[in-house]
Amino acid sequence: MSFDRRQFLxxxxxxxxxxxxxxxxFELLAPGKVDAEPPLTKGKRWxxxxxxxxxxxxxxxxxxxxxxxxxxxxxxxDPRVEVKWIWAEVYEHAFPDRLHDYDAESLRGKEFLVLCxxxxxxxxxxxxxxxxxxxRADGIVMMDWHRCIGCRFCxxxxxxxxxxxxxxDPRxxxxxxxxxxxxNPEFPTREVGVVEKxxxxxxxxxxxxxxxxxxxxxxxxxxxxxxxxxxxxxSNVRKxxxxxxxIRRKPELGTxxxxxxxx
Amino acid sequence: xxxxxxKGGKGYWSWIVFLLFVIGVGFVTxxxxxxxxxxxxxxxxxxxxxxxxxxxxxxxxxxxxxxxxIMPLYLxxxxxxxxxxxxxxxxxxxxxxxxxxxxxxxxxxxxxxLNIAIFGQPKSILFWNxxxxxGYMILCLLIGWNVLSAERKGLxxxxxxxxxxxLSIPWAFSIHTSTAFVFAGLPGRHFWLSAIMAPRFLSSAxxxxxxxxxxxxxxxxxxxxxxxxxxQMKTLGGIIAYAFIINTFxxxxxxxTAFYSSIPQAMDPFIYLFTGLxxxxxxxxxxxxxxxxTICALILLIIPSTRRNLETLTVACGAVxxxxxxxxxxxxxxxxFIPDPFGKVFEYSPTAIEIIITIGIYAAGFFVITVLFxxxxxxxxxxx
Numbered sequence: 001m002s003f004d005r006r007q008f009l010x011x012x013x014x015x016x017x018x019x020x021x022x023x024x025x026f027e028l029l030a031p032g033k034v035d036a037e038p039p040l041t042k043g044k045r046w047x048x049x050x051x052x053x054x055x056x057x058x059x060x061x062x063x064x065x066x067x068x069x070x071x072x073x074x075x076x077x078d079p080r081v082e083v084k085w086i087w088a089e090v091y092e093h094a095f096p097d098r099l100h101d102y103d104a105e106s107l108r109g110k111e112f113l114v115l116c117x118x119x120x121x122x123x124x125x126x127x128x129x130x131x132x133x134x135x136r137a138d139g140i141v142m143m144d145w146h147r148c149i150g151c152r153f154c155x156x157x158x159x160x161x162x163x164x165x166x167x168x169d170p171r172x173x174x175x176x177x178x179x180x181x182x183x184n185p186e187f188p189t190r191e192v193g194v195v196e197k198x199x200x201x202x203x204x205x206x207x208x209x210x211x212x213x214x215x216x217x218x219x220x221x222x223x224x225x226x227x228x229x230x231x232x233x234x235s236n237v238r239k240x241x242x243x244x245x246x247i248r249r250k251p252e253l254g255t256x257x258x259x260x261x262x263x
Numbered sequence: 264x265x266x267x268x269x270k271g272g273k274g275y276w277s278w279i280v281f282l283l284f285v286i287g288v289g290f291v292t293x294x295x296x297x298x299x300x301x302x303x304x305x306x307x308x309x310x311x312x313x314x315x316x317x318x319x320x321x322x323x324x325x326x327x328x329x330x331x332x333i334m335p336l337y338l339x340x341x342x343x344x345x346x347x348x349x350x351x352x353x354x355x356x357x358x359x360x361x362x363x364x365x366x367x368x369x370x371x372x373x374x375x376x377l378n379i380a381i382f383g384q385p386k387s388i389l390f391w392n393x394x395x396x397x398g399y400m401i402l403c404l405l406i407g408w409n410v411l412s413a414e415r416k417g418l419x420x421x422x423x424x425x426x427x428x429x430l431s432i433p434w435a436f437s438i439h440t441s442t443a444f445v446f447a448g449l450p451g452r453h454f455w456l457s458a459i460m461a462p463r464f465l466s467s468a469x470x471x472x473x474x475x476x477x478x479x480x481x482x483x484x485x486x487x488x489x490x491x492x493x494x495q496m497k498t499l500g501g502i503i504a505y506a507f508i509i510n511t512f513x514x515x516x517x518x519x520t521a522f523y524s525s526i527p528q529a530m531d532p533f534i535y536l537f538t539g540l541x542x543x544x545x546x547x548x549x550x551x552x553x554x555x556x557t558i559c560a561l562i563l564l565i566i567p568s569t570r571r572n573l574e575t576l577t578v579a580c581g582a583v584x585x586x587x588x589x590x591x592x593x594x595x596x597x598x599x600f601i602p603d604p605f606g607k608v609f610e611y612s613p614t615a616i617e618i619i620i621t622i623g624i625y626a627a628g629f630f631v632i633t634v635l636f637x638x639x640x641x642x643x644x645x646x647x
Contacts (some may be wrong), residue, residue, distance in 0.1 A: 080307030080609070089605060096606030097528070123450050129389040130378040149378050150301075150371015153389050155311040159451025161604040165311060165371065168302035192300040193371025250604075253450035 040208045044231035045120075045139045046200055047258040048214070049240045050113050055224040059217050060088045060113050063225065066216035070201070072182040072189045074173035081167040085198040086115040086213050094249060107263070113225075115213070116141060116162040116198035117249065117257030124154035124163065133195070139230075139258065140200045148194040155195060159253050163197045166190050200227075230258065264412060267641035268634040274486060275637070282630045289623010293368055296616055301371060303616050309603040310611035312596050314621055315369040319362050321471070321592035322628070323442045324464060326358035326399065328472010330435035331502050337428050343495050346643075347480065349414075350491075352407030353635035354476055355435075359400035361628035368620050388448065392441045399438045402431045407635070415642050439464045446599060454532035454598040457520070463513040464591070470506035471587040473499045474580035479632065481577055489640040493573065500576045504564035507583055511557060514590070532598040535608065540601075543608045546594055553589040556582040 067073065067086045076082055088111040092099060095112075122141050124133050132148040135141050155163045169192040173181065182189045187203065190196055201211035209215070210227055217225040228237035237260075240246075246260040271279075296303055306313050332351035335341035367373060383390045406427050413420035440461045446452070447460035457463075477499050480491035521529040536546045563569045563579035570576055597611045613621075 080309075081302055082308055093605035093607060096604075127387050127389065127449070129384055129387040129393070130375075130382040131384045132378075132382075147375070147378055147382060148372065149375045151366075151369070151389060152311045152371070153387070153445070155308070156446075156452060156599070157449045159449075159604050161308070164308055166300070167304075167307070168300045191372070192302075195371075250451065255450060 040205050040210065043138045043205070043229040045229060045258075046118065046205075047139075047228065047230045047237050047260065048115075048200075048211075049226040049237050049246065049260045049262060051224045051226065051240075051244075051262045052110070052112065053262060054221060055113065055217070056221075057088065057111055059220050059224055060111060062216045062220060063113060063213035064088070066212040067198075069183040070187060070204075070212040072170065072184055072187055074170040074181060075177040076168065076173050077177050081165075083164040083166065083170070083196065085164070085196075086113065088112065089114045095247070097250065097252075098247070112261065113213075114160070114162070114249070115259065116200075117160055117255065117259045118198075118200060120256035120258060121254060123157040123159070123255060127153045127157040129153065133197075136202070140202055140205075141197070142199055142202065143194075143196055145188070145190050145194045145196060150193040150195065152195060159250055159255065160257070163195050165195050166192050168192055264408075264415070264638055264642060265634070267638045270641070271637065275633075278633065279630070282626045282633065285626035286623055286630060289620050289626060292616055292619040292623065296368070296620065297373065303614060305612050305614045305617060307609065307611070309607070309609035310597050310600040312369070312600070313611050314593075314596075314613040314617045315365045317592040317594075317596040318621060318624070319365040319369070320442055320446075320464070320595060321588060322358045322361045322365070323396065323439055324468035324587070324591060325472045325475050326355045326362065326403075327435045327439040327465070327468040328470070328475065329355040329358075329403065330432055331469050331473045331506070332476065332499075333428065333435070334432055335498070335502075337425075338432065341498070343492060343498065347476070347491055347495055349407045349411045349639050350480070350636060351476055352403045352410070353639060354472070354479070354632065355403035356400055356407065356635065357628045357631040358472075359396055359403070360631050361624055362396060363400075364624045364627060365621075368624070388441060388444045392438075392445055395434070395438050395441050399431070399434050402427055402434060406431060407639075411639055411642055415646060417646065436465065439468050446595075449599075451604055452599045453526075453528040454595075457517060459513055459516060463510065463517070466506050466510035466513055467587045467591055470503045470510055470583050471591075473503050473506070474583040474587075477503070477580045478577065478584070479636070481573070483636065483640065487640055488644065496573055496576070497571055500564070500570050500579070503580065503583060504570055507560055507564055507586075510587070511561060531602050531606075535601050536594050536598055541608045543601075543610050545610045545612055546597065549589050549593060553586055553594070556586040556589070560586055 064084075064086055068075075071085060073083050073085060091103075091107045091110045091112055094114055118139055118141050120139060122135055125135050125141060128134070129151060130147055130149055132144045133141060133154050134144075150165070152165055155165060170189050171181070201209070204211060210218070214225045214227045226236050226240050228235040230237055232238065240262065241260060244262040246262050248257045248260055251257065304313065329351035332344050332348050336344040336348050367376065370376060379390060379393050383393075385391075406424060409424045410420045413424075443461035443464040446455035447457060449455060477496060480496065483489050484491060518533065521533055531540060534540050535543070537550045538544065539547050560579050560582035563575055563582065569579065601610070602608050
């Protein structure tokens with residue numbers, strides 16, 4: 001009888017839950033409120049479409065805030081060692097190779113929401129010497145914070161600057177900037193010396209919930225962040241991509257990024 | 264044989280004690296870095312590798328350079344190099360130990376270092392690099408040790424050592440090729456994304472390695488009765504001259520491709536390094552120092568009379584070491600990260616902690632060199 005890692009984790013996890021008491025175990029394992037459409041636990045190729053026509057800096061702020069809180073992302077108050085999973089970057093920086101001297105005024109200085117592109121051909125996963133970052137069958141580029149040795153090869157490989165390193169212990173980040181840290185006791189905090197990044201909220205998807213940023217955006221305005229399954233021709237993302245002209249960051253590098261921007 | 268390293272004069276022991284002291288200071292500083300986290304380095308999310316990884320690349324080059332002694336001796340039967348071949352092998356051992364230490368201090372989670380072996384991913388260049396570098400160190404140690412003990416007994420070294428020697432020649436090329444591939448295969452890092460990266464690494468290795476050996480030989484000639492031989496040193500000078508000229512040529516080729524094509528991403532790192540970009544120019548003085556020493560070295564190496572004079576050749580070798588060190592050990596790594604993927608310039612300069620740890624590792628390397636060279640020289644003296 002052989003186990004792969006997933007099975008092993010499942011079984012050890014279940015045993016641990018059993019030890020904690022059956023009631024608690026059932027509560028944790030119970031499926032969340034799953035909408036009939038889209039089935040968030042069963043996607044084959046997750047992607048996101050950002051509707052830049054309707055998103056506002058306020059919505060982006062909320063997205064970022066939601067992500068930071070859900071994932072216990074510390075605020076170091078120093079751009080050098082910042083940890084960020086999703087943030088806003090002006091057009092000139094998000095698309096440095098698309099610029100020309102006569103760009104539409106509406107584009108220059110406009111903030112774009114950027115995050116891990118969950119590339120279909122991710123260079124970060126290719127270079128990782130320990131398999132600490134890998135791609136799931138549904139396309140999500142994952143991180144194992146317990147295996148990462150902190151070599152930062154993935155950070156050199158990512159052409160989107162989407163990966164963050166824990167230069168310091170997140171629990172020792174300045175208290176005045178992080179009064180309630182850790183903000184989400186359900187989610188682990190990281191140790192010093194490992195790389196981390198957006199995981200499309202794999203922990204929420206597993207419960208049938210939308211990624212935190214999408215949920216936060218939806219509360220303010222529907223459909224500015226569209227999250228769905230590219231493999232399904234009738235999915236929300238495929239409909240949006242069929243209907244609108246979209247751009248991606250640095251597609252010429254062959255990484256096949258999966259964050260699309262309607263401009 | 265190693266007991267020879269325990270017998271030495273006052274000068275020898277003061278040097279050993281000095282090195283141990285510097286190693287100790289470096290080690291304590293490393294403990295501090297490990298306790299506080301890498302936040303105490305000058306690295307950050309934009310320039311995420313720096314001085315340590317630069318030294319890693321540089322000393323892989325020094326190690327690979329040893330092959331420039333092994334190859335003439337065993338492939339071209341240039342017997343004169345038999346006198347220094349063991350030293351070249353031992354230099355390889357010391358350099359790889361430094362390389363390992365530089366990777367070690369750069370890791371975020373040093374306690375998990377064995378994960379590279381446990382969970383090794385064949386698609387990762389770093390995984391192969393780890394195997395190749397360790398293999399090379401073992402090869403150099405086995406070869407150096409066995410050739411030396413055979414010399415001591417006045418016998419030819421065993422056949423299996425000859426096999427290892429032949430194996431070590433392509434292996435030396437592979438250590439630096441795989442090190443270049445760590446950098447050269449990353450989309451979006453235009454400064455590194457160049458097919459000539461591996462050839463450039465090799466050419467720089469084949470001048471800096473022999474130059475390093477040359478200078479250590481000259482020092483030993485001063486402090487011990489060991490004579491590396493004038494002919495040997497002059498031949499090394501010739502090898503260094505060829506490799507350094509090729510290395511400079513390869514660099515010019517990079518400049519041509521970047522600037523004639525005029526692709527901004529290809530030009531920007533060079534512009535940043537040599538003239539500064541967006542008002543940031545921390546590397547500018549270093550790069551012009553590099554240009555100065557490159558020109559000095561070229562002049563001294565090309566003119567036959569200065570190349571054949573051991574004193575001017577020593578100066579040339581010093582210039583070669585400075586030039587290749589700035590090129591590969593200092594600017595090569597940050598050049599790949601500046602400008603960052605957003606086209607922004609975030610500068611990097613190492614902190615005192617990084618510098619002290621780096622010097623500590625240098626001292627560890629010199630310690631290994633001292634002990635191994637002392638052993639080799641004592642034995643060579645006994646049989647002479």
